[in-house]
Amino acid sequence: MGIKYYLVDSSILPEVYTKVIKAKKLLISGEARSVSEAVKIAGISRSAYYKYKDCILEYNAEGEETLTINAKLEDNAGVLSSLMSELYLYGANILSVNQSAPIDSVANVSITVRLPDKEGISEEIIKRISGLKGVKSASSF
DSSP, X not given: OOOOOXXXXXXXXXXXXXXXXXXXXHHHHTSSSSHHHHHHHHTOOHHXXXXXXXTOOOOOOSOOEEEEEEEEEESOTTHHHHHHHHHHHTTOEEEEEEEOOOBTTEEEEEEEEEEOSOTTHXXXXXXXXXXXXXXXXXXXX
């Protein structure tokens, strides 16, 4: 029997689950420097934290879209920076960037971003990026 996942309103869950989420956020944000400090602030025991930490995740229903952009960039100073600046203008949160070493003065770049919920933003971004100086091609999936 495989693992099953449920999307549940947090108001019906035991309080320990929301406190585990709070402790995890404290650690991620750096507000707590250790698990001991995070659980103390959250008001749970270390054993409760370790029991549930890998089994409870917070669902983000803000309607944000995740997009992976693949681009071929000329090996010139500032090309990747201008691409990143364009993403910033659209309010993109950059999740990961992978770049290969340039071959024949062209580098392959893969950038995964989280975008605000806005109709047609993915296509608009790809069109803008494709027009930047030094960008040979850009596509998304």
